[in-house]
Every structure is written in structure tokens, then in C-alpha cells.
Amino acid sequence: MRSVYVGGAVLTQFGKDPRSLGEIFCEATQGALADNEHVDALYLGVMNPEEFTGDSNIASLIADAVGLTGVPATRVETASSAGAAALMAAFQAIASGYYERVLVLAGEKMTHLSTSATTRILAEVIDPRERLCGATMPALAAMITEKYRQKFRLSDTRLENILCSIALKNHANGVKNPSAQFQRAISRDTYLGSKFVATPLRLYDCAPITDGAAAVVLTHEPTDVRLSGVGQGTGVLSLQDRQVFTSFPSTQIAAARAYAMANTGPKGIDFAEVHDAFTPFEIISTEDLGFFLPGKGGDAAFEGKTNLEGTLPINPSGGLKARGHPVGASGLAQVVEVTKTLRGERPWRREFRRGLTQSTGGLGTNNFVTILERADAPVVQNSWTVTTALANKPVRTAPSARLSEEGVIETFTMVYVTPDGFLPPLALALVRTADGRLIMAQGEENDSALKIGREVYLRRIDGLYLFTVKSHMQRVQEAFSKFLHRKVAETSQENK
Amino acid sequence: MRSVYVGGAVLTQFGKDPRSLGEIFCEATQGALADNEHVDALYLGVMNPEEFTGDSNIASLIADAVGLTGVPATRVETASSAGAAALMAAFQAIASGYYERVLVLAGEKMTHLSTSATTRILAEVIDPRERLCGATMPALAAMITEKYRQKFRLSDTRLENILCSIALKNHANGVKNPSAQFQRAISRDTYLGSKFVATPLRLYDCAPITDGAAAVVLTHEPTDVRLSGVGQGTGVLSLQDRQVFTSFPSTQIAAARAYAMANTGPKGIDFAEVHDAFTPFEIISTEDLGFFLPGKGGDAAFEGKTNLEGTLPINPSGGLKARGHPVGASGLAQVVEVTKTLRGERPWRREFRRGLTQSTGGLGTNNFVTILERADAPVVQNSWTVTTALANKPVRTAPSARLSEEGVIETFTMVYVTPDGFLPPLALALVRTADGRLIMAQGEENDSALKIGREVYLRRIDGLYLFTVKSHMQRVQEAFSKFLHRKVAETSQENK
Numbered sequence: 001m002r003s004v005y006v007g008g009a010v011l012t013q014f015g016k017d018p019r020s021l022g023e024i025f026c027e028a029t030q031g032a033l034a035d036n037e038h039v040d041a042l043y044l045g046v047m048n049p050e051e052f053t054g055d056s057n058i059a060s061l062i063a064d065a066v067g068l069t070g071v072p073a074t075r076v077e078t079a080s081s082a083g084a085a086a087l088m089a090a091f092q093a094i095a096s097g098y099y100e101r102v103l104v105l106a107g108e109k110m111t112h113l114s115t116s117a118t119t120r121i122l123a124e125v126i127d128p129r130e131r132l133c134g135a136t137m138p139a140l141a142a143m144i145t146e147k148y149r150q151k152f153r154l155s156d157t158r159l160e161n162i163l164c165s166i167a168l169k170n171h172a173n174g175v176k177n178p179s180a181q182f183q184r185a186i187s188r189d190t191y192l193g194s195k196f197v198a199t200p201l202r203l204y205d206c207a208p209i210t211d212g213a214a215a216v217v218l219t220h221e222p223t224d225v226r227l228s229g230v231g232q233g234t235g236v237l238s239l240q241d242r243q244v245f246t247s248f249p250s251t252q253i254a255a256a257r258a259y260a261m262a263n264t265g266p267k268g269i270d271f272a273e274v275h276d277a278f279t280p281f282e283i284i285s286t287e288d289l290g291f292f293l294p295g296k297g298g299d300a301a302f303e304g305k306t307n308l309e310g311t312l313p314i315n316p317s318g319g320l321k322a323r324g325h326p327v328g329a330s331g332l333a334q335v336v337e338v339t340k341t342l343r344g345e346r347p348w349r350r351e352f353r354r355g356l357t358q359s360t361g362g363l364g365t366n367n368f369v370t371i372l373e374r375a376d377a378p379v380v381q382n383s384w385t386v387t388t389a390l391a392n393k394p395v396r397t398a399p400s401a402r403l404s405e406e407g408v409i410e411t412f413t414m415v416y417v418t419p420d421g422f423l424p425p426l427a428l429a430l431v432r433t434a435d436g437r438l439i440m441a442q443g444e445e446n447d448s449a450l451k452i453g454r455e456v457y458l459r460r461i462d463g464l465y466l467f468t469v470k471s472h473m474q475r476v477q478e479a480f481s482k483f484l485h486r487k488v489a490e491t492s493q494e495n496k
Numbered sequence: 497m498r499s500v501y502v503g504g505a506v507l508t509q510f511g512k513d514p515r516s517l518g519e520i521f522c523e524a525t526q527g528a529l530a531d532n533e534h535v536d537a538l539y540l541g542v543m544n545p546e547e548f549t550g551d552s553n554i555a556s557l558i559a560d561a562v563g564l565t566g567v568p569a570t571r572v573e574t575a576s577s578a579g580a581a582a583l584m585a586a587f588q589a590i591a592s593g594y595y596e597r598v599l600v601l602a603g604e605k606m607t608h609l610s611t612s613a614t615t616r617i618l619a620e621v622i623d624p625r626e627r628l629c630g631a632t633m634p635a636l637a638a639m640i641t642e643k644y645r646q647k648f649r650l651s652d653t654r655l656e657n658i659l660c661s662i663a664l665k666n667h668a669n670g671v672k673n674p675s676a677q678f679q680r681a682i683s684r685d686t687y688l689g690s691k692f693v694a695t696p697l698r699l700y701d702c703a704p705i706t707d708g709a710a711a712v713v714l715t716h717e718p719t720d721v722r723l724s725g726v727g728q729g730t731g732v733l734s735l736q737d738r739q740v741f742t743s744f745p746s747t748q749i750a751a752a753r754a755y756a757m758a759n760t761g762p763k764g765i766d767f768a769e770v771h772d773a774f775t776p777f778e779i780i781s782t783e784d785l786g787f788f789l790p791g792k793g794g795d796a797a798f799e800g801k802t803n804l805e806g807t808l809p810i811n812p813s814g815g816l817k818a819r820g821h822p823v824g825a826s827g828l829a830q831v832v833e834v835t836k837t838l839r840g841e842r843p844w845r846r847e848f849r850r851g852l853t854q855s856t857g858g859l860g861t862n863n864f865v866t867i868l869e870r871a872d873a874p875v876v877q878n879s880w881t882v883t884t885a886l887a888n889k890p891v892r893t894a895p896s897a898r899l900s901e902e903g904v905i906e907t908f909t910m911v912y913v914t915p916d917g918f919l920p921p922l923a924l925a926l927v928r929t930a931d932g933r934l935i936m937a938q939g940e941e942n943d944s945a946l947k948i949g950r951e952v953y954l955r956r957i958d959g960l961y962l963f964t965v966k967s968h969m970q971r972v973q974e975a976f977s978k979f980l981h982r983k984v985a986e987t988s989q990e991n992k
Contacts, residue, residue: 001593041728050546050620057575057621057733060861064733070749070888072728073862074581077571079553085570089585096592097497124546125553232537232568237553237560253566365556366569392566 001095006225006372007217008032009339011179012107014324017211021046021053021109022065024213028105029066032215039217040099042066042073045086045106047328051121053109062105077328078232079125080277081361082106083214084331084368088230090218100220106332107213118209120419122327125362127238132464133442134415134422138206140239140363141278142198142413143430147245148280149200150411150452152295159200162298164191166279167204169307170315174322176347177337181210181324198415205279210324214332216339225339228354229264229371231257235364239430240438241394245411246295248364249392251288255358256386258369262354265382266290269371270352271312271341273334275360276319285358286314289369290384308348316341316348331359331368338372353377400437404459407431407467410438412450429467431456441465497591502721502868503713504528505835507675508603510820513707517542517549517605518561520709524601525562528711535713536595538562538569541582541602543824547617549605558601573824574728575621576773577857578602579710580827580864584726586714596716602828603709614705616915618823621858623734628960629938630911630918634702636735636859637774638694638909639926643741644776645696646907646948648791655696658794660687662775663700665803666811670818672843673833677706677820694911701775706820710828712835721835724850725760725867727753731860735926736934737890741907744860745888747784751854752882754865758850761878762786765867766848767808767837769830771856772815781854782810785865786880804844812837812844827855827864834868849873896933900955903927903963906934908946925963927952937961 010031012024019027033039042063049055063073078085083106090104110118123136130140149159168191174180186204194203218227233253236242259265266289274289276282283297291312292300300306306314317323317337320330334357340346342355354373361367412429415422427443427450441458443450444466455475456467470478506527508520515523529535538559545551559569574581579602586600606614619632626636645655664687670676682700690699714723729749732738755761762785770785772778779793787808788796796802802810813819813833816826834851836842850869857863908925911918923939923946937954939946940962951971952963966974 048546048552050544051552054620055624056544056547056617057858057861059574060621060730060733060858061623063730064737064861064890068730069732069890070730070745072749073574073730074585074728075573076585077573078555078569089570089572089588092585092592092594093588095594096588098588098591121552124550125556127557128551232570234556234559234564234566234569236565237556241560249566253568362553362556365553365560394560394565 002097002220004091004094004227005219005221005223006227006339007219007223008034009216009336011333011336012213014179014210014212014326015181016111021049021107022062024107024109024211025062025105026066028107028213028215029103032103032217039068039071039101039103041093041102042068042071043086043090043102043104044073044075045077045082045328045332046075047077047079047082047108048121052113078366079361080327081331081359081366081368082328083333084357084359084370087216087332087335087370088232088368091227091230094218094220102218104216104218104332105213106329108326108328109211110209110326111211115209115417116420119417123419127240130238130240130440133428133440134418134426135428135440136415136419137363138201138278138417139198139413139415139428141281142201143239143411143428144245145200145280146413146452147411151246156200162283162302163205163279164188165302166276166282167191167321169301170276170319170321173308173316174318177318177323180318180322181208182322195416197417198413201278207277207320207325210326212324212326212329214329214336216332216335224374225342225372227370228373229258229262231255231261231369232367234366235392236394237362237365238394239363240440241396243395244388246284247388248284248288248360248367249388250364250367251285251358251369252386252388254367254369255289256384258371259384262371264354264371264380265384267382268354268380269356270354271316272314272356272358273317273319273337274314274358275330276315276321277325277360279321281360282314282319289356289358308350317346334359335370335372342372342374404457405433407433407439407456407458409450409452409454409456411452414450429456431458431467433458439465441467444468498593498716500587500590500723501715501717501719502723502835503715503719504530505712505832507829507832508709510675510706510708510822511677512607517545517603518558520603520605520707521558521601522562524603524709524711525599528599528713535567535597535599537589537598538564538567539582539586539598539600540569540571541573541578541824541828542571543573543575543578543604544617548609574862575857576823577827577855577862577864578824579829580853580855580866583712583828583831583866584728584864587723587726590714590716598714600712600714600828601709602825604822604824605707606705606822607707611705611913612916615913619915623736626734626736626936629924629936630914630922631924631936632911632915633859634697634774634913635694635909635911635924637777638697639735639907639924640741641696641776642909642948643907647742650794652696658779658798659701659775660684661798662772662778663687663817665797666772666815666817669804669812670814673814673819676814676818677704678818691912693913694909697774703773703816703821706822708820708822708825710825710832712828712831720870721838721868723866724869725754725758727751727757727865728863730862731888732890733861734890735859736936737892739891740884743780743784743790743884744856744863745884746860746863747781747854747865748882748884750863750865751785752880754867755880758867760850760867760876761880763878764850764876765852766850767812768810768852768854769813769815769833770810770854771826772811772817773821773856775817777856778810778815785852785854804846813842830855831866831868838868838870900953901929903929903935903952903954905946905948905950905952907948910946925952927954927963929954935961937963940964
């Protein structure tokens with residue numbers, strides 16, 4: 001395979017951008033390409049221009065807008081990791097020898113829509129059955145977080161402290177990043193004072209809605225930064241069909257390939273930009289990448305190991321949280337950040353020689369890992385084994401014909417920012433039925449008694465499942481009823 | 497570059513398919529992959545699942561649906577040539593050595609929506625300014641056809657005869673194709689009796705709305721069919737910004753690369769599947785591919801040269817017209833057809849050794865050419881030069897601030913099948929103003945006096961341009977008014 005290097009790499013100013021997507025990409029293109037620099041092709045990562053701006057045929061539209069009419073232009077899309085997907089396609093095109101130098105653009109225009117409309121569009125990445133209940137990306141991320149908390153036996157306070165430490169770190173890092181949407185630090189009080197989007201996730205646990213674009217030139221001609229490893233993996237789409245909730249096997253598959261290709265492992269990485277669309281995802285990513293043991297990523301963040309001054313800085317750019325998250329752009333924005341950091345173009349003091357990016361598509365369903373390094377990066381061979389990728393097949397059981405049944409809460413959340421058509425607050429639970437199936441259900445009442453393991457009644461109306469938590473009295477009555485039935489049976493047995 | 501070969505290649509039954517897109521892809525996958533056949537990755541060509549079925553994150557969704565969870569899955573999109581774009585990305589991935597064997601899937605689910613909703617969604621591929629007037633794909637194709645008729649001095653009857661001959665040929669070919677949506681021949685009377693969609697295009701000039709999927713396995717391991725050439729090019733998005741109307745430079749750019757890579761030219765091609773979304777596009781494609789001289793493609797079709805028994809069969813499968821046009825699928829469906837034909841798996845009698853596919857994205861804005869050949873294909877070196885690709889830059893003039901002006905009709909159509917929100921019939925004209933700009937405008941009245949070269953008044957309301965054809969009386973009045981002004985000026989001059 002031919003070697004591939006990074007040429008120009010820029011970001012536009014992330015935030016609310018009044019310009020059209022074409023104009024934003026125009027600025028990114030002019031920033032990345034030197035005067036009269038020729039490119040053989042354009043690869044474009046955009047997640048959903050069809051619904052965000054009503055434009056289909058976006059590759060042609062942008063080729064025209066940035067002055068590259070005639071040049072082959074291809075849109076590559078894997079939901080919120082589209083920017084990384086475009087980079088990978090461009091990498092393969094050059095590695096094959098088909099092209100010599102290509103421009104990769106990735107971006108999104110989102111802030112012109114209402115939060116509820118944006119939430120609805122973003123929710124289309126999740127399973128249609130789960131969407132029907134009003135599930136959103138933050139809601140499912142919250143359910144994963146609750147499961148993580150329970151699995152690794154964290155108290156509510158411990159979880160809060162860990163998530164807070166990540167939000168504070170990324171905001172503190174964002175202060176130094178001139179491209180970031182939020183260039184201001186936040187305090188613990190600000191974090192704790194922010195509203196819940198979906199319990200236990202607060203506003204400051206969620207990446208913002210952002211406009212912005214990233215541009216990267218890839219070339220066969222050597223530069224100071226080499227793209228030494230790339231990998232991609234997918235995961236089970238539906239939460240209902242998963243065996244693993246607290247890890248994204250897709251990241252592990254992608255990492256295994258990227259590490260092998262770069263002939264290194266977690267120990268060879270100086271710093272990383274990971275997909276912190278939600279603060280708990282930063283923890284899960286650092287565990288899936290092999291930086292920390294499962295359940296220990298939070299401790300590492302809390303203890304400052306992932307700070308800019310720590311042993312393994314994570315998201316020195318501020319991450320999606322502070323830099324902003326124009327969904328299609330983020331996977332490529334990370335590559336720009338790592339490149340700029342390796343080149344010493346970002347104002348952080350430390351010198352790094354090998355960086356990694358991890359980008360997440362959907363709810364961990366289409367993830368990418370990319371490794372970039374300088375020519376003076378030391379060889380650090382470090383074998384690494386995937387731990388949960390084998391559990392990556394959906395577990396589907398035949399749907400039940402029953403209209404009502406019972407089950408136990410596997411995980412849950414109370415959603416406060418709902419998509420179009422759903423009124424907050426909205427209780428959602430993943431319920432495990434007696435025969436082992438998982439069902440996403442909407443709470444019939446706003447019950448504050450939600451807890452993992454609690455027993456619920458389920459009923460189905462028009463394909464939508466509703467749940468009600470069994471009250472203490474109901475459980476007593478049921479036990480008594482069972483006792484009576486047994487007694488009656490025993491009595492009739494004795495009478496025979 | 498490593499060689500790439502075609503393994504399994506199948507189509508589902510094109511037409512109205514009640515199944516979900518996931519189920520349709522499942523059938524295609526099972527058809528293309530042998531039992532236990534491993535693939536390293538999935539490339540997916542879909543045009544607009546976001547709006548057709550409300551699904552974003554389609555690559556993950558389909559990976560799950562076809563049983564490939566875990567496997568890297570990427571959606572590649574270039575509007576209606578998405579299937580060809582997915583094939584090209586997959587080609588590069590194998591040519592690079594990154595993957596050994598990949599599955600390419602392409603498809604679309606469209607028939608569940610109303611024709612007006614589908615028309616609106618498909619119209620999103622065209623320039624937003626043109627969409628505002630109610631322009632649709634058939635409407636712009638009709639305007640291109642009218643321009644072609646005028647440029648090559650075809651009478652209305654001659655054009656009708658040519659287009660009819662293509663519709664009849666493709667329907668006759670479809671009879672022999674078991675995958676085709678329409679497996680029935682049509683008569684000249686049926687063609688002439690069909691309604692106008694947008695003059696001069698009738699229903700039988702337009703490809704139908706179709707559900708369906710194609711699957712192709714690409715592999716480095718040699719098989720009987722080699723992917724010997726691939727190329728892509730883009731073109732000016734907006735009709736208003738074009739210099740060339742009767743050719744798609746994007747096809748020529750793509751063809752130049754594909755021919756060069758396959759070390760052949762038009763004379764080396766035994767047969768071709770081209771993108772006849774509209775019958776006139778088949779003519780334009782055969783000219784852009786160098787098969788016939790500009791303006792002569794229609795004659796070739798009319799004379800039977802492109803019949804299944806002709807010197808250069810075009811669309812032996814029935815083309816998009818008879819096989820059907822699930823938009824994302826078509827570019828890959830063509831590759832399946834050529835592969836099956838080379839393998840003797842289609843019931844046409846002739847033996848071919850090298851075939852070409854040409855796929856069109858949008859209004860000729862993102863086109864692909866692919867060449868496939870058997871091991872016994874003879875070497876036919878045939879140099880070939882692009883003729884109009886150099887005219888591929890958009891010509892944009894500053895928009896005028898004037899609220900009303902005058903111009904001349906460059907081309908026009910009367911649209912009878914309109915998108916949601918526009919009542920038929922709708923007159924559309926591309927108007928050239930006195931200073932040389934082109935403006936897409938909506939007719940204020942349903943004027944039957946539309947003709948290329950006719951003078952019109954233009955007025956602008958809320959960004960939308962409206963035109964009215966100057967009547968004979970108006971032209972007389974204007975001439976008289978000018979005469980009066982001149983007389984008054986002369987008189988005042990004399991009086992000085």
C-alpha cells in the first residue's frame with residue numbers, strides 16, 4: 001500500500017455561522033489549498049444535508065461552490081462519523097495509486113433549525129422502533145451511562161464527579177483553541193447548575209449544536225505528518241439487540257486495524273481526540289481504545305491523567321464538547337486538530353509525535369480510528385487485543401404476539417429535551433422481559449421510582465410499548481395472589 | 497494498482513416491492529455471496545433514504561439487516577449515480593490493498609410515496625434557485641431536449657421519431673430481462689398516446705419510479721470478469737450557469753479516465769448500459785462516450801445501430817426505462833447487467849467481451865464510466881479526446897438588482913407532472929437577459945406561444961422570476977414607442 005500524508009489542514013470558526021454550507025466549505029477549501037494547488041478529487045463528509053438544508057446531490061453542489069467543477073466529487077456518509085469516513089475513502093483512493101492528491105471536506109450546517117427539529121433529525125440515526133418511543137441520541141446515551149454506572153458500581157455522586165471532571169477539562173482545553181465554539185472555562189457550579197437533558201446527563205455533558213467545516217489535503221507526496229493507521233468497525237444498531245452496553249465493539253474493531261497498520265498500540269499514542277458527543281462516551285472510548293481498563297476510564301479522567309498536562313491527554317482541542325459538533329465535520333475536525341498539534345500549530349506547550357482520533361457514528365454503530373504521526377515518532381510495538389468485538393452480533397428474538405407482559409428495567413432515563421412531537425419529561429426504559437427479550441418502552445406516568453432492576457408492566461399499543469413500574473402494594477398483592485393460587489392448588493391436590 | 501475482479505453480481509426483481517429496504521438488501525446480499533463467503537467491508541449506494549424512508553445512518557442499519565454487523569460499512573452518495581460511486585470507492589479500497597474482498601450494495605425504496613412527493617425529493621438534486629420555480633428533473637431534461645432539438649435542427653416530428661425509437665428499443669429489450677420492471681414491448685401508438693410529463697418528453701421518455709437493489713462482490717482474486725476501467729467527473733450544477741446544454745462534460749471526463757485506464761476507447765466497447773433516465777439522455781450519453789458524433793446519436797438509434805442486433809447495442813437490459821430506476825441502485829445495476837451479459841447469463845444471443853456502463857448523478861453533474869471485460873477481450877487501442885469538458889466551469893454573473901427586465905427564451909418546457917406545491921401545467925423557461933445572464937423563470941400564464949428565441953418580459957417577486965411572452969401587439973407597440981421617442985428627440989434637436 002502506498003504511503004499517504006497530510007498536506008493543508010484547517011477548520012473554520014466553529015459556532016453559529018450565518019453563511020450557507022457552500023460558503024463555509026469555500027473558506028475551508030481556500031484555507032487548506034495553497035494557491036493554484038491542484039487536487040485530483042474531492043471527498044465530502046456531510047451527515048444529513050437532505051434534512052438540515054434540503055439539499056440532495058451535495059457533492060456536486062459543493063464541488064461547484066468551492067470552484068472544483070469537473071473534479072470527481074463524492075459524498076461519504078456514516079452518520080456522525082462522516083468526516084472520518086470521507087478521510088478513509090480518500091486515503092484508500094491515494095493508497096491505491098488512483099489519485100495523487102485529494103481534498104477532503106467535512107461539515108454541517110445545523111444552527112438555523114430549532115433544537116427540537118435538530119433533535120428529531122439527529123434521532124433518525126437510531127433504530128426506528130426506538131425512535132417511535134421518542135428516544136433521542138442523548139436519551140440513549142443516558143441509558144448507556146446509567147448502565148455503566150450500575151455495572152461498575154459507581155454511586156450517583158461518583159458518576160456526577162467523573163462526568164463533571166470531563167466537562168470541565170474539555171471546556172478548559174477549549175479556551176486555548178481559537179477554532180472552538182466555546183472558548184471559556186466552566187466551574188463545577190456551572191456544571192451542576194445546568195439542566196438535565198436526559199438523566200443523568202446534563203446540558204454540559206452534551207456537545208452543542210454547531211455549524212462548521214474541516215478541510216484536509218491528502219497526498220502521496222511526503223509531508224511532515226503521515227497517516228499511519230486507519231480502521232473502521234460497525235456495531236449493533238438497536239439498543240434492544242445489544243449484548244454489550246458499556247463498550248462500543250465498533251471502536252475496538254477499528255482500533256485493532258489502525259494499531260496493526262501503524263505497527264503500534266495504545267502505549268504508542270501520545271494523545272488522542274475522541275468522540276465526546278456525551279462526556280460518558282469519552283470514558284467509553286478511552287477504554288475501548290485500550291488506554292484504560294473497562295470501568296477505569298472515569299477514574300483516569302477524574303485523577304487528571306487525561307488533562308493537557310497528564311500522562312495521556314484526551315481532547316486537548318476541547319473535544320466535541322467545547323470545540324463544537326457540526327456532526328458531519330467532527331471526524332475530520334479531529335484529524336485537523338491532531339495534525340495541527342503534531343505541527344506545533346496549537347498553543348499547547350507539549351510536544352507530541354503520534355496522535356490518534358476516534359470518531360463515532362450514531363450510537364457507536366459506525367466508528368473510525370485514525371493514527372497520525374511525525375517522521376520522528378518512535379517505534380512502540382504494543383500488541384493489543386479486542387475484548388468485546390466478538391459480542392458484536394445482534395441478539396434478536398421473535399417478537400411476542402402478547403399485548404401485555406411483565407419485565408425488569410435493564411436501564412432507563414428521564415428525557416427533558418424531547419424531539420418534535422413528544423412532550424417533556426418523557427420516561428424511557430429498556431425492559432427485559434421474562435423470556436430474555438429487550439424492549440424499548442415509554443413510561444405511562446412520570447415516575448420518579450425508576451431504577452435498574454425494578455419490575456414493570458408492559459403493554460403494547462399500535463407497536464409502541466408503554467411501561468408502568470409496579471408499586472410496592474402491587475408487588476404485595478401479586479405475591480399474595482400467587483400464594484392463594486398455590487394454596488388452592490395444594491388444597492385441590494389434597495382433596496383428590 | 498492491484499487488479500480488481502467481479503465475483504457474485506445480482507439484482508432483485510425491480511418494480512413495486514412491498515418489503516423494507518433492509519429486506520430487499522438482504523435478498524441481494526444472499527444472492528451475491530456464496531455460503532460462508534467472507535467480505536472485509538460493505539459499500540452502500542443509496543441516494544436519499546433520509547427522505548424516502550426517514551432513515552439516516554443507513555450504512556449501520558443495512559450492515560445489521562444483512563447480517564454483517566461489525567464489518568466496516570460505508571454509504572457513498574452522488575445522487576442518482578450513487579451505485580456507481582459505491583462501486584468506485586470499493587474498487588479503490590481493493591486496488592489499494594486495504595481490503596481483499598468487499599460487498600457493494602446499492603438500492604432505493606421509492607414506490608410507497610406519491611408521485612408528487614417523489615418528484616419533489618428527486619428535484620432536490622437540482623439548483624435551489626431553479627427548484628424555487630418548480631423545476632423538476634424531467635422539466636430540466638425537457639429543456640435540455642428542446643435545446644438539443646434546436647441546436648441540431650431537428651423538426652418536432654424527427655425528434656419525436658428518434659425518442660420513440662429509443663423507448664421502443666428499451667422496452668423491447670426489457671422483455672428478455674427477468675429482473676426488469678417492465679417486461680413488455682410497447683408500440684409506437686402506445687408511445688404517442690402517452691401523456692406529456694414535460695414537453696417534449698412523454699411518460700414513455702421517462703424512467704419509472706422503482707424499488708430494487710443490486711449487489712456486486714469485488715475481489716482481488718481473479719474471476720472471469722475484470723473491472724478494467726473506472727472514471728468519474730462532475731459538471732456545473734445549475735442550468736443557469738452552463739455554457740453547454742446538449743452534452744454532459746462530466747461523462748466525458750469520466751470516460752477519458754476509464755478508457756485510459758482500460759487502455760481502450762469507444763471502438764473497443766462491444767456494448768454499453770447508459771443512464772437513460774430520459775430517452776434523450778441515452779442519445780447525449782452515446783455522443784459523450786464517443787460512440788457517435790454530436791447530434792448523430794439520435795440517428796444511430798433511429799437507424800437501429802443501437803438495437804440488440806445492431807453494431808453497438810445500447811441498454812440490452814432495457815435500460816433504466818424498462819428495467820426500472822431505483823435511483824441509488826441504477827449505477828450498480830448497470831454493472832450487474834454488463835457482468836451477467838459478459839458471462840452469458842442473460843438470454844440475449846450475442847457474445848460480448850468488453851462492456852461499458854455510464855451512470856448519471858443529478859442533471860449530469862456527477863457521472864461515472866466503468867469498463868468491464870472478459871479475459872479474452874481483444875486489445876483495441878483507440879485514442880479518444882474530450883471535446884466539451886473544458887467548457888466545464890460555471891459562468892456566473894452578478895445578480896441584477898432590477899425588479900424587471902427583458903430577455904429571450906434560451907430553452908423552455910411545459911411541465912404537466914409538477915412537484916408538491918405546484919399546480920400543472922407549469923411553463924418554465926431559461927431566459928437570457930440583455931447582459932448575457934441566464935435566468936430560470938416561471939411562466940405567468942400558460943402560454944402556448946413558447947419558442948426558443950422568443951422575447952419575454954421578466955419580473956422578480958421574492959427571489960422568484962416570472963416571465964411573460966411579448967405578444968405581437970406588444971412588439972408593435974414597443975417598436976412604435978421607440979419610433980416616437982426617436983422622433984421627439986429629433987424634433988427637440990431640430991428646435992435647438
